Amino acid sequence: MSKSERFQQGAARLQDMGNNSPIGSRLLEVCPDLNDYIREFAFGDVHSRPGLSKREHELVILSAIATLGYAPVELKSHINMALNVGVTRAEILEVFIQLAVYAGFPAAVNAVFTAKEVFDERDQQGLDKDCGKDTH
Incomplete structure (x- = not known):
């Protein structure tokens, strides 16, 4: 190619x-x-x-970027893309909860705060009104 x-x-x-x-x-x-x-x-x-679906690609990418802990612009971008391909907000937060064990609480906390920024921005834009907002 x-x-x-x-x-x-x-x-x-x-x-x-x-x-x-x-x-x-x-x-x-x-x-x-x-x-x-x-x-x-x-x-x-x-x-x-x-080898992976779009959703699976994004879940892996979210995990990797959040683990880095120093790429908030990229993390926001991929949180948006994950939501765009059907990953729910609850699934995104679950990924970040799982990271607390393997990447540390600071990485997980920062990722959750970044996700909150994205969720708030999407709410202001009227996105995800009927899906993806489920929480545990």
Whole structure:
């Protein structure tokens, strides 16, 4: 697959995931090559692999980014994408609860607070009105 095919596949995957992140547009201003690499490799090659569903990809990604503890912009982006592909708010919070054991309470707490910001933003935009709000 050529670079442009990989880029197009990544762009299509991002669109399919309902990407509404500012990351790409901000990178285009500063470092367009990095934006291309993310689209081509992360979304065109890896995220588009058939072994996991979109939901499963996002649950894994949420876990990994939250564990890092230093990537709030990326975490917000993927919380949004997870919600866009049918992961519920309760499932997202459950992922972060599970992280408390394996990544530590600070990572879990920060992830929950980031999720709350995303949930509040989506509520203000009128998103997720009838689904995904279940809590334990």
